[in-house]
Amino acid sequence: MPDPVLTLDAVSKEFGGLTAVDHVSLALSAGERVAVIGPNGAGKTTLFRMIAGEMRPSRGTISLFGRDVTRLSERKRALRGVARTFQVSNLFPSLTVEYNVRLAAQVGSWTSRRFWRRLDANDRFAVETRAVLEHVGLGDRAAHTVETLSHGEQRQLEIAIALMSRPRLILLDEPAAGLSVAERQVLRGLLKDLSTEVTYLLIEHDMSLALELADRVLCLDNGTPLACGTPDEIRADAAVQAVYLGRRDEVADG
Numbered sequence: 488m489p490d491p492v493l494t495l496d497a498v499s500k501e502f503g504g505l506t507a508v509d510h511v512s513l514a515l516s517a518g519e520r521v522a523v524i525g526p527n528g529a530g531k532t533t534l535f536r537m538i539a540g541e542m543r544p545s546r547g548t549i550s551l552f553g554r555d556v557t558r559l560s561e562r563k564r565a566l567r568g569v570a571r572t573f574q575v576s577n578l579f580p581s582l583t584v585e586y587n588v589r590l591a592a593q594v595g596s597w598t599s600r601r602f603w604r605r606l607d608a609n610d611r612f613a614v615e616t617r618a619v620l621e622h623v624g625l626g627d628r629a630a631h632t633v634e635t636l637s638h639g640e641q642r643q644l645e646i647a648i649a650l651m652s653r654p655r656l657i658l659l660d661e662p663a664a665g666l667s668v669a670e671r672q673v674l675r676g677l678l679k680d681l682s683t684e685v686t687y688l689l690i691e692h693d694m695s696l697a698l699e700l701a702d703r704v705l706c707l708d709n710g711t712p713l714a715c716g717t718p719d720e721i722r723a724d725a726a727v728q729a730v731y732l733g734r735r736d737e738v739a740d741g
């Protein structure tokens with residue numbers, strides 16, 4: 488059996504007297520898609536920040552591909568294949584779509600101490616950039632500036648940027664937040680069709696989207712794992728339904 492892509496072993500995070508994440512354990516195998524759900528303040532983003540290396544756990548260990556990375560920096564984890572998209576966009580609005588992707592890829596290349604290449608150079612990044620933009624459905628938008636993109640297209644671009652680092656694990660932080668129904672459909676298709684070479688962990692408030700995309704769902708409540716199971720198990724879970732009271736129909740309909 489290959490090592491899991493990601494293993495969380497009793498990970499906790501305290502902020503002063505507040506326990507934001509409390510003894511969360513989880514293992515993701517290669518190609519698996521796991522959604523983390525839970526009401527506001529459940530600890531989802533804090534968990535992501537610890538996995539990405541932005542923040543250290545108070546207790547517990549985090550391993551990537553069988554190696555303990557609990558004390559490794561965010562950059563070193565990125566070099567091991569972790570990419571992340573954010574709730575708040577990190578894009579450069581006045582630059583073109585293509586330039587945003589190439590810039591991110593070349594900064595990644597620079598931080599990994601590979602040879603810095605000129606942004607204008609007709610190099611391998613141009614080919615990879617075109618391919619990844621086609622892949623996320625933005626092939627015809629390459630020459631447009633980011634500020635002219637719809638909100639949904641900007642989310643697609645963020646995924647393109649994450650894919651440029653050829654990640655083995657992507658952390659998607661509410662990719663569907665603020666999207667229209669039609670934009671959600673596009674995003675749903677994109678995430679469903681991603682190669683299973685990429686494992687992903689997804690925070691998503693849209694319950695039906697989370698249950699549709701995920702192989703497995705972890706529900707947090709006040710930092711504590713409330714339930715972890717297949718989408719069908721989560722739909723049927725009484726504790727999850729109670730937490731989502733008022734959204735009970737949404738859980739049931741999935």
Ligand SMILES: Nc1ncnc2c1ncn2[C@@H]1O[C@H](COP(=O)(O)OP(=O)(O)OP(=O)(O)O)[C@@H](O)[C@H]1O
Binds near residue numbers: 507525526528530
């Ligand atoms: N840097 C911090 N310092 C102090 N408290 C924090 C910090 N970050 C998060 N918290 C607290 O930790 C708890 C969990 O927050 P977190 O943002 O992880 O929840 P969440 O599930 O992502 O919520 P949301 O769905 O609203 O984004 C909250 O009570 C929050 O106020």
